[in-house]
Amino acid sequence: MVGRIKKLGKIIRFTKVNGSDNDFVVIDNRRNVVSNRVSFAKYICQRRLSVGADGLILIEGSRRADFKMRIFNPDGSEAEMCGNGARCVALYVSLRILDRRSKLKIETKAGILEAEIMAKDRVKLKMSNPVNLRLNLKVKIDKKAKEVFHINTGVPHTVLFVPDITKADVYNTGRKLRFHACFKPQGTNVDFVKVRDRSSIYMRTYERGVENETLACGTGAVASAIIAHLRKGVRSPISVHTRSGEVLRVYIEYKDDKINDVYLEGNVKIIYEGNIRV
Numbered sequence: 001m002v003g004r005i006k007k008l009g010k011i012i013r014f015t016k017v018n019g020s021d022n023d024f025v026v027i028d029n030r031r032n033v034v035s036n037r038v039s040f041a042k043y044i045c046q047r048r049l050s051v052g053a054d055g056l057i058l059i060e061g062s063r064r065a066d067f068k069m070r071i072f073n074p075d076g077s078e079a080e081m082c083g084n085g086a087r088c089v090a091l092y093v094s095l096r097i098l099d100r101r102s103k104l105k106i107e108t109k110a111g112i113l114e115a116e117i118m119a120k121d122r123v124k125l126k127m128s129n130p131v132n133l134r135l136n137l138k139v140k141i142d143k144k145a146k147e148v149f150h151i152n153t154g155v156p157h158t159v160l161f162v163p164d165i166t167k168a169d170v171y172n173t174g175r176k177l178r179f180h181a182c183f184k185p186q187g188t189n190v191d192f193v194k195v196r197d198r199s200s201i202y203m204r205t206y207e208r209g210v211e212n213e214t215l216a217c218g219t220g221a222v223a224s225a226i227i228a229h230l231r232k233g234v235r236s237p238i239s240v241h242t243r244s245g246e247v248l249r250v251y252i253e254y255k256d257d258k259i260n261d262v263y264l265e266g267n268v269k270i271i272y273e274g275n276i277r278v
Contacts (some may be wrong), residue, residue, distance in 0.1 A: 009278045012045070014051065016273070017092055018121075019084035020266040021215040021244030022054050024071075026092050029058040041072035041212035044276065051276065054207070054214055055082060057089050059097075065105035065112050067093055073209025081108035081154040083218020083264045087123040090115035091268045112156040124265040127222055128154055133232070133259075141176050148177070149227045153262070155208070156188040157223035161232075165194040165202040170213045174206025191220045193228060200239035201228045218264050225250035226259060 012033050015026045025044050027034055031210040034040050041056040056073050062068040069089050083120045090104050094117050098104065100167045114126040133148040149159045158177050162168045174190040177183070190206040203224045205217040221240040228234040229252060251263040 011275045011277050013275055014273070015092060016051065016053070016074055016271040017057075017088040018269045019088040019216075019218065020246040020248055020273050022082075022088075022217065022244060023052075023271070024055050024085050024088050025051055025053045025056050026057045026089055027059065028097070029070075030061050030067075034058060037070070037072055037078075038076040040278065042074065043077045043149070043278070045072075045074035054210060055085055056249075057082075057085050058195040059089060059093065062081055062107040066098065066101075067104075067105040068107040070109075073207075075209050075211060077209045078109075079209060081110040081113070081219070083125060083127065083154065083222060084216060084221075084266070085218070086113050086115065087125050087218065087264070087266060087268050090125070091117060091121075092270065095270070108154070113182075115129065116170050117146070118265070121269055122265065123268050124263055125218075127219075127262040127264055129262060130223070130226060130259055132156070134230050136216055137182065138183055139177065139180060143179075146215055149231065150183070150188065151223050151226060153222040155219050156183065156186060157187045157191055158183065159191045159227040160222055162180055162192050165192065165204060168192040170204050170206050174213065175211070178206060178208055178211075189217065189220055189223075191217070191224045193224045195228060195232050195234060195270075196239075196241060198233075199235045200241065201225065201234060201239070202241045204243050213243065216242035216246055218248065218266070221248040222250050222252075222262060222264055226252055226262075229254065234262065267271045 060068040111128040132152040205220040225238040248266040253261040
């Protein structure tokens with residue numbers, strides 16, 4: 001007697017895209033091929049056990065922009081937006097959906113973003129203006145007060161300057177700040193910054209939702225550049241050297257005590273495409 005054959009799941013097409021060494025799984029979800037977004041993000045973002053990524057990006061329809069971007073972290077939580085992720089999805093949509101259009105509008109939970117494809121592998125993103133700027137906060141960690149700076153560049157970031165970027169305890173200090181009572185209930189990403197020269201900085205980031213250090217972070221680069229400009233006099237455009245070695249460029253306009261016209265620019269690469277059965 002032949003045993004019953006287990007019913008196979010559906011096949012979902014995906015694309016792996018890398019933005020300055022942040023990697024994402026991008027899926028065209030305009031037809032709702034991914035319905036259980038939280039569990040799917042937890043599954044597909046697992047490294048070694050699945051495709052693996054810093055996040056899952058779903059492209060959905062929008063009445064306000066060319067498309068809506070929804071991004072889910074590896075723990076299943078949904079982020080308001082992601083700078084490098086937005087640059088990745090802009091290139092994907094330009095090449096795969098909108099017939100190589102060079103300028104696009106992206107709807108996110110943090111507002112409408114504008115992206116420009118500068119070249120085949122470089123994308124410039126106009127960010128929403130930052131909010132919730134808090135300077136010179138004193139936060140206690142392990143009974144010691146640390147001076148930190150808080151800003152929301154689409155998602156919340158806490159920035160602290162360190163004397164040696166290579167020796168920064170990104171995981172332990174980052175985790176303690178990420179869950180600190182000062183930043184409840186949503187928590188915060190944490191950026192460790194060292195000024196390199198008058199127009200560049202080094203940055204390492206502990207990312208909320210990933211719950212570890214990532215090789216780069218677009219909103220973190222913007223947060224770090226803004227704080228470095230305000231507190232250390234670093235001049236725009238600011239080159240942000242990430243953990244991966246990739247360099248992001250941040251443009252800011254600071255006038256009348258307001259930060260406007262914030263742009264994030266960097267490389268994007270489509271790595272591969274594939275199918276996954278779920």
